[in-house]
């Protein structure tokens with residue numbers, strides 16, 4: 001609105017001046033010497049200054065309000081790393097997930113960290129972007145108000161895998177979110193196999209690996225049913241090998257697979273979940289089920 005008004009005034013004055021002060025074709029004389037106009041200059045400095053200051057004040061108020069998480073937000077820790085996102089819920093026994101699941105209508109405070117370079121968290125439908133900066137914790141407050149599945153995109157060029165650094169934000173009705181949290185919590189506290197499988201699926205291991213026990217058939221990463229053979233190839237005991245391959249995937253890279261593809265974010269898994277995952281992989285690859 002303000003821009004349109006200013007543009008209209010400026011364009012009108014220019015058009016008027018071109019028409020009013022144009023020189024006749026045979027006029028070769030110099031124009032009159034003019035030394036500015038103090039009153040005019042003060043006016044055209046003062047008005048924009050007042051406008052910009054007013055906009056700045058309004059923006060500061062809106063931004064502060066926008067960043068206010070209220071007294072009872074859902075806390076989610078977001079970890080970014082080349083080239084994956086992971087989410088954990090400190091209010092829910094550090095439940096971890098490769099998707100960002102959120103309940104409808106509740107304020108959410110995202111605390112974002114990066115383990116390597118600068119990334120930027122962006123869900124276009126959430127209307128805001130926030131950088132993740134190594135060594136800093138940045139913050140973003142959102143209140144999802146529409147159920148649905150939205151893309152989570154990295155919008156800061158962060159390396160070769162930048163374009164594929166994506167996952168989903170899933171906004172669920174509050175009751176469905178609670179049910180999901182409870183189900184995950186129960187599974188994680190349940191029998192070892194169930195806990196391990198939950199960690200495996202929640203963190204998206206199944207989208208890259210094959211593991212019969214989890215019904216996973218993806219082929220981007222090594223076949224996890226062959227872990228015992230891989231451990232032998234690496235010359236390490238199976239459980240130590242599995243643990244190392246999760247927290248430090250570049251320590252040993254299976255022949256035929258490139259380095260730096262498996263995210264290193266899993267070193268952030270809470271210890272109990274990491275242990276459950278290791279036990280699960282060891283036992284299901286051993287039994288070959």
Ligand code: CUA
Nearest residue numbers: 119154158162
């Ligand atoms: Cu991470 Cu681009």
